[in-house]
Amino acid sequence: MGRKPCCDKEGLNRGAWSAWEDKTLTNYIEIHGEGKWRDLPRRAGLKRCGKSCRLRWLNYLRPDIKRGNISAEEEELIFRLHKLLGNRWSLIAGRLPGRTDNEIKNYWNTNLSKRVEQACSKQDTKKSESHQVQVIRTKAFKCKNVVVPSHLDNGHDDDQMVDRSNNVDPGFLMDFDTNDLFISDQLLNSDFHQAQSSGCDQDLVDGTSKIEDFLMATDDHDHNPIFQPSDLEEPVDLNALSYFLNSEDGGQWIIS
């Protein structure tokens, strides 16, 4: 009944890892390499679940793990990537050498999320005065070429649509059911100078500029078959974004 557990939990150690277990796992992986996690505990002589071994190695024992405080630069990058990708911790971690998804997730939950909440409450106050950001977002979703799937375009007003896409940049629509990302023609036309001159905040301009770079990079059809001009009427899924982030071009624009 139900799914078979990944391993027999009877007689297995749980909780914090001992120094001996760490050493045993490290020695085994140094000799035999990563992978075959299910068999690894038995082969290595560890009384642990394979998943537990994998997690311990990836999050703690790997030699390239960077320990210590997150730098201001890393923090800025996490902010930007989270704004773009949402809670895609592994994707975010992929852009921060030596950092793990678990570490970034913890850091976000304990530090950055609070600051974002504070910033949002400040922004709400600001919005009630000028409605600048709201206007820009509404414009984005009213552009004629916005790709809106029929099951989302069900008569909700713009505000509700914006609420669903709060974790990505304005001009994007995130379908949380399918994880598809939709882009408005405001961004496709790259009218960022207008957005800038209209007085929207710097984060908005930075966010849209990043996506402009993304779209320009994906114009290289030979090297980026995932996203082509003919696809503009189709949703851009996050795998495409992931592909870009993991490409050389992606690294350049994130780091620069």
Added chain:
DNA sequence: AATAGGCTCAACCGCCTCTCA
């Protein structure tokens, strides 16, 4: 010095995706 409450982060859980036979 004792302790209650808050915080951090390693570890676990369960679901999802990918791979391969």
Added chain:
DNA sequence: TTGAGAGGCGGTTGAGCCTAT
């Protein structure tokens, strides 16, 4: 094409540490 198993992922938990009283 399909189903089982392995790996990967994000959310959650709880032990241990820190801080305020």
